[in-house]
Amino acid sequence: MVSHGAQHVRSQEGGAAMWKNDDDSNVGRSKAQANERYNQHTHPREWAIWKKVDKNRDGEVTMQEVRQMCRKFDATAHADVLCGILDPGEIGKVTFEYFCKNFPAVHMVRNTARLKMWNRTFGLGVAGNVAGHMAQAGEAEAGASAAQKTPAAVFTWYAPHPYTVDATEKEVVGRLQRFPVTNAVIELPHSLEGAGKVQVEPEIALYVDVVYSKDGNSVERLVPRRLAAFNDCSIRELEGSDKLSQKKNWGFGSKGISLRSFRVHSMSKGTLVDKLALTSYVKRGSTIHQYSVNAAARNYLMFHDELLEWIIEQINTQKNTGKWEEIFPELVRSDYPTSMWIALGAGEYTEWGATNYLQRSDETLVALYNEDEHPNGLHDELVRDLFRGGPSRSGVLALHQVFV
Numbered sequence: 499m500v501s502h503g504a505q506h507v508r509s510q511e512g513g514a515a516m517w518k519n520d521d522d523s524n525v526g527r528s529k530a531q532a533n534e535r536y537n538q539h540t541h542p543r544e545w546a547i548w549k550k551v552d553k554n555r556d557g558e559v560t561m562q563e564v565r566q567m568c569r570k571f572d573a574t575a576h577a578d579v580l581c582g583i584l585d586p587g588e589i590g591k592v593t594f595e596y597f598c599k600n601f602p603a604v605h606m607v608r609n610t611a612r613l614k615m616w617n618r619t620f621g622l623g624v625a626g627n628v629a630g631h632m633a634q635a636g637e638a639e640a641g642a643s644a645a646q647k648t649p650a651a652v653f654t655w656y657a658p659h660p661y662t663v664d665a666t667e668k669e670v671v672g673r674l675q676r677f678p679v680t681n682a683v684i685e686l687p688h689s690l691e692g693a694g695k696v697q698v699e700p701e702i703a704l705y706v707d708v709v710y711s712k713d714g715n716s717v718e719r720l721v722p723r724r725l726a727a728f729n730d731c732s733i734r735e736l737e738g739s740d741k742l743s744q745k746k747n748w749g750f751g752s753k754g755i756s757l758r759s760f761r762v763h764s765m766s767k768g769t770l771v772d773k774l775a776l777t778s779y780v781k782r783g784s785t786i787h788q789y790s791v792n793a794a795a796r797n798y799l800m801f802h803d804e805l806l807e808w809i810i811e812q813i814n815t816q817k818n819t820g821k822w823e824e825i826f827p828e829l830v831r832s833d834y835p836t837s838m839w840i841a842l843g844a845g846e847y848t849e850w851g852a853t854n855y856l857q858r859s860d861e862t863l864v865a866l867y868n869e870d871e872h873p874n875g876l877h878d879e880l881v882r883d884l885f886r887g888g889p890s891r892s893g894v895l896a897l898h899q900v901f902v
Contacts, residue, residue: 536595542859544598546682546900549887560591570757571611580607613677620835621656622825623730624649624809625742627798627843648800649843651822652812655730655746655753660833674743678752684731684901685751686858692737693748695855699844700778700790700864703728703755706838714834716814716826720806722765725774727866727897729754730841734855742821754864755839756897758890765802772796773868776845777875781861781885789851789862792875798843809840860901861885868893
């Protein structure tokens, strides 16, 4: 029999659910102690994922929300196993403390799903596709003309290894072979010697099918399929680096891409791409700062089919010179990837964005939006709601990340 003033409390401690009797004061102290040990500041990475999963923002994650996360990542086959780990007693929900203690399982499911979606997908970037951006980023080459009409070059930020049985571990996890993309966190390169001054690079990412020539000696066509919001996060200072790509991929959590995307069938003038614009914000503490100016995609130095043709030419002919590297040999080493995400170029920073580099616990928002639906850009309340993890909005693709 339970004494007066006590209640049944279901516990997730110890890896299994159990019933125990606690009086109200003990329960309160236990929760307070847990909140001190497990919170946004003590576990920022786990908190960033928790916010993504807790869709109704009620402070609890239910197993239904865990299953929704798995479906979003096309990982429904893993849902039963993950729910069994997070909720062994079938309570129907999980506390943040228990979520943190079992976070390796959450991370494994999410990362495995990403790798499945990115199987045989290459990562390419366009450098200098916005007038003045490379100068703001400190990457402009001596003698570069302000009147330049084409981007500077292209670079690789992810080159998947084919994982043959003969590959060495070093080959599989080489510099460009490390999978860098997330949608919730950015790992600041604290452990990378000589790295400093990290900035968000808000970009439009274009997903294409890659068509090779019959002889396999060149890329023949790039077929547009989707557009997404992308964070080509970059190191501005890196001792000993001589290639731009060395500042682009420092391992998992170097990049970010929105889970939602716009479907496209063409990059030609007069299609959806002419209506799209890009912007970004950084939240530091309780203050939200606009990080880059609102930029219409049609104002890139090169855009539409002309840009695709130029990218194909660069892939096939770019040489290993200066800060640039050959691209096509990397495609061959990756066993001819059948698809590619191309970051089309970063926009111009605001005055605050140009002079403020990322700090731990900063949050960033990269948004790609349809100007027909949002002719005046994103209003302040919408931006605040997107930072809070609010629901998807029509005509907006949002990428919200926490820097850890």
